[in-house]
Amino acid sequence: MSISPHKSNAFNTPNGTGAEQSAVSECGKRIFFVTGEQGCGKSTFLAALIQKFNLQPSGFITKKETSPSEVAVYMHPVIGGTAIYRYTTGNRVGICSPPKPVGFAPVFDACGVMHLQQAEATVRASLDCGHSSADSSGCTETVSQPHLPVILMDELGVMEADAEIFFRTVCALFSNPRDYIIGAVKPRGTRFLPILEQMPEAAVFHLTPQNRPVLYAQLEQAGSFAAFLHTIGGGFPNGKK
Numbered sequence: 001m002s003i004s005p006h007k008s009n010a011f012n013t014p015n016g017t018g019a020e021q022s023a024v025s026e027c028g029k030r031i032f033f034v035t036g037e038q039g040c041g042k043s044t045f046l047a048a049l050i051q052k053f054n055l056q057p058s059g060f061i062t063k064k065e066t067s068p069s070e071v072a073v074y075m076h077p078v079i080g081g082t083a084i085y086r087y088t089t090g091n092r093v094g095i096c097s098p099p100k101p102v103g104f105a106p107v108f109d110a111c112g113v114m115h116l117q118q119a120e121a122t123v124r125a126s127l128d129c130g131h132s133s134a135d136s137s138g139c140t141e142t143v144s145q146p147h148l149p150v151i152l153m154d155e156l157g158v159m160e161a162d163a164e165i166f167f168r169t170v171c172a173l174f175s176n177p178r179d180y181i182i183g184a185v186k187p188r189g190t191r192f193l194p195i196l197e198q199m200p201e202a203a204v205f206h207l208t209p210q211n212r213p214v215l216y217a218q219l220e221q222a223g224s225f226a227a228f229l230h231t232i233g234g235g236f237p238n239g240k241k
Contacts, residue, residue, distance in 0.1 A: 023148055023180040025230035029203045031174065031181045032229060033156075033196050034215075036207035042184035043154055045207065045215065049182065050152075053225040056081045056126065057182065058119035059152035060112065064096065071096040073159065075107075077115045078152055080122055094159040103159025108166040116151070116169050123149040123179065148225060153183030156192040167191065174199065203233035 024030045032049070034042045043061070050057055060075050061083055073094045076085050091111045094103040126149040151173060160166050170192065173179050185193050187206070196202045205215055222228035 023150070023225050023229075025226040025228075025233060027230050027233045028201060029229035029233040030177070030179070031196070031199065031202040032232065033181075033183050033185050033193075033202065033204045034207050035185045035187045035193060035204060037187060040207045040209060041212060042207060045212075045219075046152070046154055046182060046184060048216070048219060049228075050081075052219055052222075053228070054147045055182070055225065056147035056149045057152035058122040058149065059154075059183075060115040060119075061152070061154045062093065062157075073101075075111055075115065077118065079118065080126075080149075081147070101157075101159050103161065103163070105160065105163040105166075108160040108163035112160065112163065112166045113169045116153075116166075116173060119151045120173065120179065123151055127178070148180065150180045150182050153181065153185075155184035155186065156190060157186040158189040161189075161191070171195065174202070177201075203229055205232055 034045055036042055049055065057078050058080055059078050061078060062073055062075050063085075065072050065074060065087065072092055073096065074085075074087055075091050075093045076083055078084070089107075091107065092104065093107045093111065094101055126147075153170065156170065173181060174195065185196065185204075187193065193204070196204050207215060218231050219228060222231055
């Protein structure tokens with residue numbers, strides 16, 4: 001599912017396939033990240049995952065924009081399933097210049113943290129609303145959710161190496177048992193991947209052109225997000241074969 005870089009776009013399309021079920025799999029997974037080399041299809045798979053299980057993501061996506069002078073990277077907020085594209089110095093998180101990318105730590109610490117805090121508030125409000133509602137007598141009843149709210153991080157990489165506030169914010173979200181998180185992470189040079197691979201609650205799949213059909217087959221066969229996490233987390237530890 002592609003996202004246009006020039007306008008706001010909804011991530012999810014209702015199809016009634018398991019979003020109302022618990023996001024935590026039998027093996028205790030609540031976090032899914034895909035990693036792999038550039039161009040292997042990480043973001044494309046996340047979009048397929050979101051659509052398959054009616055996930056409602058809030059968080060951020062990063063996009064490259066090429067100009068005659070440079071290739072800049074912008075971080076765009078995603079709120080309640082909709083990406084909001086902006087191109088300002090306030091969300092310009094880095095540039096891709098030889099010999100290596102350069103990240104702007106203050107922008108990650110300001111813009112990135114703001115997007116994550118906003119995502120957490122949006123997800124919590126949606127979860128609290130979906131779990132129960134009170135009538136005039138104060139009695140509560142369970143309310144079915146058409147979409148499962150999740151925090152989206154697409155992607156975590158090397159540019160934010162010196163952004164300590166952003167790093168701590170991400171790790172705090174990883175550690176909170178109430179947060180359901182999906183995202184993409186660079187395969188090397190980042191502090192985030194080793195942390196995810198050591199977390200019992202996280203399933204990480206190392207995507208390649210060779211094993212991509214296997215991952216999509218697992219997605220197709222899973223009846224719910226929890227079942228998918230169980231398959232990924234139980235079949236191949238951290239997605240490594």
